[in-house]
Amino acid sequence: MNSSTGTAHSGIAGPPRHERSRPDLRAALADSSSVGLALFLLGSTLGVLVVHSHLAWWWAPAFAGVVYAGSLEFLLIGLVTATTPLAQVALTAFLVNFRHVFYSLSFPLHRIRGRWAKAYATFVLTDEAYALTTSASAREWSGRRILWLQLLCQGYWVAGATVGGSAAALLPVRLEGLDFALTALFVVLAIDGYRADRDIPVPVTALVCALVARILLPGQLLPTALGLFTAALLIRRALTTKDHSRA
Template sequence: MGLGLLPLGLALGVLITHAGLPWWCASLFTAVVYAGSFEFLLVNLALAAAPLAAVALAAFLVNVRHVFYALSFPLDRVRRRLGKAYGTFALTDEAYALTTGDRARSWSGARILWLQLFMHLYWVGGATTGVLLGSVVPDSVTGLDFAMTALFAVLALDTVRERHGDLPTPVLALLSALVARVVLPGQLLLSAFILFTATLLVRSRAASKKEPKEEPRA
């Protein structure tokens, strides 16, 4: 996963260079913000000198999914408060995907924190290297801003393969995105999240009704 984050960080650093922002923005964004998909968006927001309120709203819409991650992220294995604080801060899509799989059920809290720390270092190092080497990458190179989307697609495919019995969930996610794209294209992300959450609630309620009720014991 770290080797996958390294080229993504390089792509972000190159984008920051081509955008004309100072080189230290790459290190600052990746070390302090540490929200990959939002950092790609933050480059355009910084160029447009967007108001802080607009930046805060964009950050909320892009990262609100982390609220749902926290429900099943194994933070209870981390003992110290400082470790819990960093584990919460460094809860990324990649960290969640790795620590909630079947192979991670026996991982200790220390191993989870070290995993998050190394991914953080890969991200910061990749972006810093990318911004320093960005001047040698021609402006004609396209597709760098699609790097994060490609990573999400790979993570989604891996999850579907691992949980092959839960095919309706990604289908509902795809349908929610398509409906939001057609009905509310200007608010695609928020409307897709709301629609997907609503469909999951309906599905959960329907499944609970189908479960056989236990007969009272005599």
């Protein structure tokens, strides 16, 4: 009786947790493969720029692992080397990463279980992870799969920064144009996003906001353009919701 009961219970329990997570890990590897190479190369670029800025190579994996904020890390190199006051660094970080506040509105954090898992998913939320996890094909992804994808993305970034920093320290060859790599990645992500959902007003609105910001406040182009674009999207959503409610 006891043995049969134990067998029944073991059948209900299913395979161990690490075996249950393997399909999610394999799926996350496939999901992240498209941006994984780009993140590794960008991380390598960050590592090279760190060394070219006369910082120790280990600052590259430190920035990549602790800050992990993409464009902010590239800005942070200049801020650190210029001994910028901490208050100005904090303000810059707030302006550059303020878009993450809006990411949280649609990021599927509710699928992730556990307080620490949710905290980590929030910490490593990046543009690439957001673009992948909020796409139409990701609506059925489990929380474990999302978490694996974010962990892999950070791993690509940190590994790239480590390789780039250590290689630049061993082979001090000056490379030009590396600071454009992050911009190139965002362009590719924007193109992929348009291909997935061919919503023409969105890129047109983004372009108009950038041009207006360039004319009105060229010294604060990025925060101004992001603010205008966010306001335009909110207005559009409000109008769309109103039209749907009337229908």
